[in-house]
Amino acid sequence: MRRILITGSNRGIGLALVKHYLTHDNTTIIATCRNPDQADDLSTVAIHHPDRVTVLQLDVIDPQSIADAVKTISERIDRLDMLINNAGILPGGVDNRDPKISAFGQLDPDAMLQVFKVNTISPVIITQSFADLLRNGQDARVINVSSDAGSITLRDKGCDYSYPSSKTGLNMMSRCLAGDLRDDNIIVVSLHPGFIKTDMGGVNAHLTLDQAIPQMVETIDNLTMNNSGQFFNWDGKIVPW
Numbered sequence: 255m256r257r258i259l260i261t262g263s264n265r266g267i268g269l270a271l272v273k274h275y276l277t278h279d280n281t282t283i284i285a286t287c288r289n290p291d292q293a294d295d296l297s298t299v300a301i302h303h304p305d306r307v308t309v310l311q312l313d314v315i316d317p318q319s320i321a322d323a324v325k326t327i328s329e330r331i332d333r334l335d336m337l338i339n340n341a342g343i344l345p346g347g348v349d350n351r352d353p354k355i356s357a358f359g360q361l362d363p364d365a366m367l368q369v370f371k372v373n374t375i376s377p378v379i380i381t382q383s384f385a386d387l388l389r390n391g392q393d394a395r396v397i398n399v400s401s402d403a404g405s406i407t408l409r410d411k412g413c414d415y416s417y418p419s420s421k422t423g424l425n426m427m428s429r430c431l432a433g434d435l436r437d438d439n440i441i442v443v444s445l446h447p448g449f450i451k452t453d454m455g456g457v458n459a460h461l462t463l464d465q466a467i468p469q470m471v472e473t474i475d476n477l478t479m480n481n482s483g484q485f486f487n488w489d490g491k492i493v494p495w
């Protein structure tokens with residue numbers, strides 16, 4: 255039985271990944287989210303698949319929440335085969351970015367720091383916290399959900415500061431993790447999921463979840479140790495740093 259933990263799985267890409275992995279045989283999912291009591295869509299999925307989906311509280315920037323989740327999971331299982339660090343924030347979304355994180359002249363350090371805490375630092379801390387379970391995993395892999403917005407090479411005009419930079423930082427974190435976890439045979443990559451219509455991506459995004467998620471999952475499942483430390487597009491192509 256393959257065991258997958260997904261952060262931020264109550265809506266958007268995270269919830270779609272939970273639903274998609276349910277179509278794979280022999281897969282169980284630990285679907286984590288900040289507020290399980292308010293995660294109605296996820297709860298509905300879990301009610302229909304009680305043996306395969308476990309909903310667990312996990313706020314990725316709350317040390318106590320992380321410690322509690324690690325303890326609960328470690329008491330139940332002895333290994334994790336995949337960690338998908340999906341939780342992320344872009345306050346205001348693509349269509350209405352908060353100027354405190356994006357507009358030169360109005361930037362606010364505390365608002366900016368929050369973006370970095372969630373998008374850049376939490377994936378490393380979550381990976382560190384679940385590392386022992388991942389070391390016991392089969393073909394273990396860590397997927398850091400990044401964004402091509404974080405590609406310095408692809409950036410050809412002005413930048414809206416916090417969100418893209420937080421993903422650039424995440425990409426370096428992925429590379430660091432890939433190095434540190436190589437001897438444990440744990441694959442680590444950054445993955446751009448596509449520009450998808452979610453609360454974050456907005457209505458003008460290019461892809462629906464139904465279009466992007468199957469291809470994204472195929473890309474994830476095809477990864478080998480040779481790919482560790484790389485930055486992938488949802489369709490399996492490499493994204494330039």
Ligand SMILES: NC(=O)c1ccc[n+]([C@@H]2O[C@H](COP(=O)([O-])OP(=O)(O)OC[C@H]3O[C@@H](n4cnc5c(N)ncnc54)[C@H](OP(=O)(O)O)[C@@H]3O)[C@@H](O)[C@H]2O)c1
Nearest residue numbers: 262266267288313314340341342401449450452453454455
């Ligand atoms: N949509 C796109 O076009 C696009 C493109 C490139 C990259 N991405 C990346 O893909 C990932 C998912 O994005 P999405 O489009 O699905 O966004 P979304 O619809 O806004 O969902 C974001 C998810 O992250 C969770 N989250 C935020 N802060 C959290 C925290 N402190 N602890 C736990 N969970 C937290 C949210 O939980 P709550 O409901 O509790 O807020 C929600 O489940 C993000 O990392 C994003 O940067 C998205």
